[in-house]
Each structure stands twice: as structure tokens, then as C-alpha cells.
Amino acid sequence: MSENVGRWLRDEIENAILSNEFSPGARLDETVLASRFGVSRTPVREALMQLNAIGLIEIRPRRGAVVIDPGPHRIYEMFEVMAELEGLAGSLAARRLDEAARQAITAAHRRCELSAKAGDSDAYYYDNEEFHKAIYAASRSEFLEEQCAQLHRRLRPYRRLQLRVRNRLTTSFSEHCGIVDAIFAGDGEEARRLLRSHVGIQGERFSDLVASMATR
Amino acid sequence: MSENVGRWLRDEIENAILSNEFSPGARLDETVLASRFGVSRTPVREALMQLNAIGLIEIRPRRGAVVIDPGPHRIYEMFEVMAELEGLAGSLAARRLDEAARQAITAAHRRCELSAKAGDSDAYYYDNEEFHKAIYAASRSEFLEEQCAQLHRRLRPYRRLQLRVRNRLTTSFSEHCGIVDAIFAGDGEEARRLLRSHVGIQGERFSDLVASMATR
DNA sequence: GTCAATGATCGTGTATACAAGAAATGAAGC
DNA sequence: GCTTCATTTCTTGTATACACGATCATTGAC
Numbered sequence: 305m306s307e308n309v310g311r312w313l314r315d316e317i318e319n320a321i322l323s324n325e326f327s328p329g330a331r332l333d334e335t336v337l338a339s340r341f342g343v344s345r346t347p348v349r350e351a352l353m354q355l356n357a358i359g360l361i362e363i364r365p366r367r368g369a370v371v372i373d374p375g376p377h378r379i380y381e382m383f384e385v386m387a388e389l390e391g392l393a394g395s396l397a398a399r400r401l402d403e404a405a406r407q408a409i410t411a412a413h414r415r416c417e418l419s420a421k422a423g424d425s426d427a428y429y430y431d432n433e434e435f436h437k438a439i440y441a442a443s444r445s446e447f448l449e450e451q452c453a454q455l456h457r458r459l460r461p462y463r464r465l466q467l468r469v470r471n472r473l474t475t476s477f478s479e480h481c482g483i484v485d486a487i488f489a490g491d492g493e494e495a496r497r498l499l500r501s502h503v504g505i506q507g508e509r510f511s512d513l514v515a516s517m518a519t520r
Numbered sequence: 521m522s523e524n525v526g527r528w529l530r531d532e533i534e535n536a537i538l539s540n541e542f543s544p545g546a547r548l549d550e551t552v553l554a555s556r557f558g559v560s561r562t563p564v565r566e567a568l569m570q571l572n573a574i575g576l577i578e579i580r581p582r583r584g585a586v587v588i589d590p591g592p593h594r595i596y597e598m599f600e601v602m603a604e605l606e607g608l609a610g611s612l613a614a615r616r617l618d619e620a621a622r623q624a625i626t627a628a629h630r631r632c633e634l635s636a637k638a639g640d641s642d643a644y645y646y647d648n649e650e651f652h653k654a655i656y657a658a659s660r661s662e663f664l665e666e667q668c669a670q671l672h673r674r675l676r677p678y679r680r681l682q683l684r685v686r687n688r689l690t691t692s693f694s695e696h697c698g699i700v701d702a703i704f705a706g707d708g709e710e711a712r713r714l715l716r717s718h719v720g721i722q723g724e725r726f727s728d729l730v731a732s733m734a735t736r
Numbered sequence: 737g738t739c740a741a742t743g744a745t746c747g748t749g750t751a752t753a754c755a756a757g758a759a760a761t762g763a764a765g766c
Numbered sequence: 767g768c769t770t771c772a773t774t775t776c777t778t779g780t781a782t783a784c785a786c787g788a789t790c791a792t793t794g795a796c
Contacts, residue, residue, distance in 0.1 A: 308581045308779070310569065334748070344781045346562075349749090350569045353526065357570035359666075365524045366748055366787050381663035388608045392601065447597035450575075524749070550778070560751045565779090582757050582778055 313351035328373030376514040383507025394495035397442035398487045405442035412438045420477040425467040529567035544589030592730040599723025603716045610711035613658035614703045621658035628654045636693040641683040
């Protein structure tokens with residue numbers, strides 16, 4: 305537990321939301337949360353205020369906090385922005401690549417390869433996250449890295465769904481190969497283009513998923 | 521004043537920070553703020569928690585809140601990301617333009633023209649903001665619109681500095697003309713390219729400004 | 737039988753009190 | 767005279783108490 309309870313609670317509740325323990329639309333009762341985590345309402349409120357500020361929950365005056373339901377369309381929009389930011393990260397990474405970043409990307413890429421070949425979608429899910437984070441870091445832009453990481457976290461639950469789709473693992477990995485090649489070749493524009501479509505396609509796949517669930 | 525004090529305080533303190541009343545590095549004493557705004561410490565703390573969550577201030581345990589100093593390099597990074605997001609907004613706007621958006625952009629563009637020709641940099645500053653916001657809205661992506669607006673707000677103080685630079689008003693306006701033409705022509709890629717350089721150049725100009733201040 | 741109004745209950749919003757930690761100041765020793 | 771340690775004070779962190787508003791249920795009237 306972090307040294308101050310508010311921050312710890314924020315992470316705790318955020319994880320609970322992102323792991324879908326608190327589903328979209330769920331009411332977050334302050335007293336319930338307080339007793340659950342064994343603290344008073346004050347730090348709970350502070351945690352909720354922060355989650356409100358980053359757009360994970362909505363607090364309506366005198367009516368409490370509820371988990372925001374982004375809705376399929378908004379999630380698609382988020383993927384669209386994510387694609388753009390990752391594209392920028394890739395393009396910067398290609399131009400600014402140093403030895404440490406090269407090694408980090410290579411290592412993450414290797415782990416992805418192993419997981420993909422083993423068909424282990426859970427392992428690939430984690431390795432894929434590390435791979436993308438390595439690219440953010442390689443961009444050498446701290447602000448971009450933070451923005452990417454934040455958006456990535458929020459899209460995490462929806463990305464996970466897609467890895468279950470048939471053949472997505474191998475397709476994803478082969479896309480990674482192209483991205484790595486472009487970055488290592490210093491071809492910023494190619495890296496941007498590939499990353500944009502690599503991430504953008506997930507938004508489209510998500511739309512397909514939603515559409516297929518709606519017709520059912 | 522909004523119906524809940526915490527939200528009102530957040531906006532109030534945020535404005536004070538963005539208008540440089542609270543300079544980077546300044547300590548934000550809870551009791552001082554509480555007495556200044558005539559409330560207790562509780563809502564002040566909630567406001568500070570929110571500002572901490574969106575990255576405007578830093579709260580170190582038991583040591584209080586200070587206004588974050590982004591530093592020139594980080595501000596450049598922020599402009600870089602802003603350029604990318606505005607580029608996306610422009611490209612989407614070109615593809616999805618409807619009559620209402622067209623009128624909003626035209627109106628804002630006209631006001632910019634008047635202010636630029638009058639050489640009124642303060643008026644242009646506001647009209648320019650409306651112009652960019654009209655493009656965000658025209659993108660028809662709520663999430664993108666929010667992200668752009670938020671980043672725009674944080675970069676506001678630094679944009680303002682640049683309008684004072686010689687000839688920037690007329691240069692900026694002529695760039696706007698090209699952007700409007702591209703969007704109205706439905707040329708997404710051209711709109712993206714022009715917006716990216718229109719915003720990106722501000723980051724570079726900011727770097728120049730800092731460099732020239734450093735040599736003095 | 738249905739709709740509206742009023743009251744009760746529950747939960748949030750704000751204030752205040754108390755505790756714990758950090759910084760500053762003073763004194764003592766080298 | 768300078769440095770270090772201890773004490774005091776100030777500020778933050780957490781808890782609790784109280785008040786106001788919203789929602790829901792129950793009762794009465796149409």
C-alpha cells in the first residue's frame with residue numbers, strides 16, 4: 305500500500321473498474337467502499353474525485369458516483385486517437401532510436417513471438433503491452449509516453465477481448481514484425497503508417513464485435 | 521458558482537494556474553486557499569486532488585501541493601502531441617463536414633480575419649481559439665474533441681506568448697485559410713498536413729523563444 | 737385504480753477536530 | 767563560529783459529525 309491512502313484507493317478502484325469488477329453504470333457507494341477497504345469516507349471521496357477528473361467515473365451532485373459507460377462508438381473514437389498517438393510514437397522512435405530502446409523493443413518482440421507461437425493469448429496480451437510500452441519509451445517524449453500509457457490502460461479491457469478472435473494472435477505478431485523493421489530501419493513514416501493501422505484495426509474489429517453481438 | 525464547491529474550486533484554481541497567478545513551483549497551501557475562497561479545507565483538498573489527477577499540480581505526501589513546471593522541453597512535447605491530434609481532427613472534419621460545422625468554421629474564420637487585419641492580438645487570441653474548437657467539433661469525435669480541448673487549455677498560456685511575435689498574426693491567418701480550403705474541399709490528408717505544421721510550428725517557435733531568452 | 741403529494745430514509749457535501757509527519761528554529765557541543 | 771540534534775510549530779492526512787438534497791414509498795384524493 306502506498307504511503308497515502310487516497311492514492312492507493314485510487315489505483316485500487318481504478319483497477320477494479322478496468323478489470324470490470326465495477327461494471328459501467330455501477331453505483332460507487334462511498335460508505336460501502338470505505339468499509340470494504342477499511343478506511344473512512346474521506347480518502348474514498350478523494351479517490352473518486354481523481355477518477356472523476358480523469359474521466360473514469362461521473363459524479364453528479366447529491367447523486368453519487370457511477371462508472372462511466374463509454375459505449376461502443378466512443379470506444380471506437382478512443383482507438384482512433386490511440387492509433388494516431390501510437391503512430392507518432394513509432395515515427396519518433398524510428399528517428400530517435402538508441403541502443404537501449406532497440407534492445408527493449410527486441411526483447412519484448414521476442415517474448416511476443418514465443419507467446420504467439422504457443423498460441424497463449426493471455427501471455428501474448430501481457431507481452432504485447434510491453435512491446436507497445438517499449439515503443440512509447442523509445443519515442444523519447446515523456447509526455448507522449450504518458451498519454452499513450454494512460455489511453456492504453458483505458459482501452460485494456462477492450463483489447464483483451466479481441467485477442468480471442470481467430471488468428472488475431474498471428475496476424476498481430478506479423479504486424480509487429482513490420483513495425484519493428486520500420487523502426488529499426490529508421491523509416492519514421494512507414495512505422496507511423498503501420499502502427500496506425502495496427503492499432504486502428506483493433507477499433508474496427510471492436511466495432512465488428514459489437515455489431516455481431518447486436519445482431520445476435 | 522457551480523452547485524458543488526469542489527468543482528467550482530477546481531475551475532477557479534485551474535484558471536489561476538493557467539493565467540499564471542499561481543506560477544510553476546508555487547506552493548498551494550490548503551488553509552490559505554480555504555480562507556481565500558471562504559470555504560473549509562475539505563473542498564479545497566478535493567479540488568487539489570483533481571488537479572493532481574490531470575497533471576497540473578503535484579501532491580507529495582505530507583509536503584503539500586505545488587504547481588508543476590512543465591519545462592520548455594515538455595511544453596515542446598505537448599505541442600508535438602497537440603499537432604498530431606489537431607491533424608487528426610482536421611482530417612476527420614474534412615471527411616465528415618456537415619452544414620452546421622461548415623458555418624461554425626466559416627464564422628470563426630471570419631472573426632479571425634477581422635482581428636488579424638486590425639492587428640488586435642488579444643482579439644485574435646480568442647477568435648483563434650474558437651476557430652480551432654470549431655474544427656475539433658467538426659471532427660464528430662467527442663473523445664477527440666475533449667482531448668484536444670483539454671490539451672489546448674493547458675497550452676493556452678504558451679500560445680498567447682507567441683502571438684506577440686512579429687508578423688505571427690498574418691502568418692497564422694494565412695495558414696488558417698489553407699486549412700479551411702482543405703477541409704471544405706474534403707481533402708483530409710491536406711488538412712491534416714497543414715494543421716500539423718500550423719500547430720507544430722508553434723512548438724518550434726516556443727523553443728526559439730526559450731532559446732533566445734536563455735542567451736540573453 | 738391510478739396519479740400526485742408529502743414524509744421518511746438514505747447518501748452525499750461540507751465542516752471541524754484530531755493525529756502524525758516534516759520543516760524550521762534554537763541551543764549545546766565541538 | 768559552525769554544525770548537529772532536539773523541540774516546537776505548522777501543515778497535511780484521516781476520521782467523524784452534521785446538514786441538505788434526492789429518491790422512494792405510502793397515503794389520500796380524484
